[in-house]
Amino acid sequence: MRAVFFPMVALLALAGCGTQGELKPAPGHQLPPSPIGRKDRPSATELLSQSSQARPSRNVELHTRSEPRTDDAFDLPPSE
Template structure:
């Protein structure tokens, strides 16, 4: 019974520590600064704008998944090895 209490206590403590983190706006350290203004832009983007993922980096799925089994068409380029 004592063998079960210690892992449960450790798991609970780890969960409590993970849940108590403060969330604040991101700012660069005093010794660092944000990257320079991109060419053609009027102002420097802030940290939140730099963290946004561009559409080309994570495109949405455009292929419809098959919902039922279908017979494959003959592929003329599917040749056996020489």
Template sequence: MKRLLVLATALALAGCGAANRLQPAPGESLPVAPRGATATPTPRQLLTPTTQQRPQRSDALIHSSEARRADDFDLPPR
């Protein structure tokens, strides 16, 4: 049982090997350039999220010391 645990740990650690640079599979090429682009993007460019994919928060939070503005649609139930 102890040998099995050591073997499983060794296999798990072996799977954590050094990561190489991303390359297309052998015999394959990178995707074609998007419409209107002048060049095919590199793997790093394809993996970097754009601002549309990861937008930044643009609204300011209301602090507890600030009064909230009136909400015309906050009506009591009928």
């Protein structure tokens, strides 16, 4: 019985992770109001997408050799 039960539970849990659908607010709740200057209310997908300011592009400049650090005026020893 256990040999069948645990794999079935694992398969059901795994299947639940892969479900996809349109995001909707919970019953009795609404999406936030539209921002000032915008006439339509943004959808859930628009609210979840990040702007380029929130997620800047990655700096792909690689260091080919080690370089000495420049002096940092704010790199102070801890106070006692």
